Amino acid sequence: MNFTNSKTLSSRPWSILAVVCVFVGCMGFQRSGKAASLRLGDMCRLKGQEINTLQGLGLVVGLRGTGDSDAAPTARALSRMMQLMGGPMALDSLGQLDLRDVGDAKNVAMVFVTARIPAVGSQNGDLLDVSVNAINAKSLEGGYLMMTPLLGPRADNPTVYAIAQGPMRLTLEGPATTATIQGGAKMEATVPAAFEQDGQITLILDRDFASFDNTQRIEDEVNGLLALTLGESGRFSNRYSSSAATQGGAQAIDQLHVRVQIPSLYRENPIKFISLLLNLQIQLASHSSRVVINEREGIVVIGKDVEVAPVLVTHRNLRIEAGGVGGLVGVNDKVSEKDTAKLKNLADALNALDVPTSDLIAIIKTLKRKGDLYGEVVFQ
Structure with a gap:
């Protein structure tokens, strides 16, 4: 209308x-006598299946005179990289790298590099897209990201999860100081998406569905599912309903979280239980x-x-x-x-x-x- x-x-x-x-x-x-319903999997996600961000500081070379100007951190990083790669670098009277050799480099820029691990996790060898943002450079057009180690979101963890490098492309709508590298980060470690802890899973509702009413509805529906067991015909039957309630249960924690105990029947195959759970139809509250x-x-x-x-x-x-x-x-x-x-x-x-x-x-x-x-x- x-x-x-x-x-x-x-x-x-x-x-x-x-x-x-x-x-x-x-x-x-x-x-209408029939209330609207939605799959539980379309309303929530499992705790542990979150998008994680990797980050690092890197150097971009090959710019067209639009790099960092008179930036001491960039000069030190460039000198250190050249030294590690076997380049002949001059030393000052104190034995430190002489930054004057690279102080006038206009085609180099220090950048902030990020990559996102999807909610399902990532395996060793997977390729992730990379986002590159300039710190002081005027433009990243035509630049090449040198090999950059990517760490986790916690600065106190020195684990290198991925290595990023490659030619950059500017975004169409974005500024010239932001660029991307498709598949530019190679995972060096496996990051699993842990969804089970101590025989329990936790459902986290999307913000659009977060309410005390919806979490209570989910608790009731899941407990109803746990009181049923698949029969030989493939349909639900209640022949185990007397003991199913003691083997697992769902509890609404707040307007966002519902904790579900995996029944002993599915302890050896939690994936099957999660599949049944996420396909459960939930009656939605009317708006x-x-x-x-x-x-x-x-x-x-x-x-x-x-x-x-x-x-x-x-x-x-x-x-x-x-x-x-x-x-x-x-x-x-x-x-x-x-x-x-x-x-x-x-x-x-x-x-x-x-x-x-x-x-x-x-x-x-x-x-x-x-x-x-x-x-x-x-x-x-």
Whole structure:
């Protein structure tokens, strides 16, 4: 449904001040007897299956005079790399590397290098995409990343998980100081995605589904699954229901986490249990009494059960009356205070009169502030 219209009411050629009395009836939507459901695997992830970031400091060479200028850290890093590669480097009177040999290098830049390990983990030899960001250089165009060790997110762990190197490409929309290397990091260690700990798994809900109601629903559904066992026919049967409850169980920890004990029947094959678990259908809580407003994009999403009290809305040269039993009525007609109208119908009436979305949002805000809108209003 589109509430947006470029016309404004003031642009109409009104010969006299017209008073339009539009009555918004309380004819609602017919409720469906079947609640919406979603796979558990589409609502959550397993604890331990997170995206991890590797990071390191590296040197880029081959720039076109856009590298670091008069940067002592870059000069020291370049001198040290050349020394390790067997290059002849001069020493000062104290036996330290003489930075004057590389101090005028304009085609070299120190960069910050990152790579992301996917949620499923990574094996030794896997190739990961690399992101390169300049620290002081003006542009990384045409540069080549020298061999760079990538460490984990903790600075106190010196383990090298991957080695990054290769020619860089600038991003299309990004600045010239950011570049990427497709498959530029080779994993030197295996990083598994641990999903089980002490015979338990923990489900972490996506933020869009995080609520106490949903975690309690998941607990109930999972415990119902644990009370059933696959029979020979491939369908669920409850012949082991007397002991299944003691072999495992689910417990909602908060609005984000549900802890599940793996039943002893699946201890030797937890993957099969997780597969059954993540394919479980969860009945979702209804959000039909919610209004979501995105003012920046001019989008209004109205749930079917959002109602408004009997009110009279005055909008410029219009009067819109909501409430009653349906149909078009005069302004002075009596309307029962017990009757409510659907906000969706009120929006339809405003849309029919070419009321802009910004004005609809303002009316919804006013109704909510007055306490005449029965539902939750969410602003994005």
